[in-house]
Amino acid sequence: MRCPFCKTGESRVVDSRSLDNGSTIRRRRECFSCGRRFTTYERLEEIPLWVIKKDGRRELFSRDKILTGIMKACEKRPTALETLSDMVDEIERELREQPETEVSSKVIGQMVMDRLLQLDKVAYVRFASVYREFKDVGEILDCLEELGVKEGN
Structure with a gap:
């Protein structure tokens, strides 16, 4: 690893620590x-994942x-942000x-x-209303019926 101060290519690792659940390693070098001492980060190179949208567009x-x-x-x-973040993970x-x-x-939806x-189930219906693009109340009622919710309850 090249020193950022004198540009020499020789250094030694003084300390290493794992970050981001093991996907990154922080190294303190001399x-x-x-x-002089400096810090480097070693990260796992991930292959990009592309999402194909409904209209055929691709985005990362x-x-x-x-x-x-x-x-x-x-x-x-009553849902903790940590629970939602774990779901996305x-x-x-x-x-x-x-x-x-x-x-x-x-597939992601x-x-x-x-x-x-x-x-x-309330969050499910809210998400479904956008994801499935409900056009009217009847479609929401159909969704509730699928969940076993009866009218008036």
């Missing part, structure tokens, strides 16, 4: 030539977009474990729906 996977959508669905619901891990580097937005159904 230059053999000038004796964004865990923040998924988290934002789930947070909107769970707004004013699980979805991302599942997607990255697959051999494909492209995934349909429909269904993964979110499956987890919200287990977590909070």
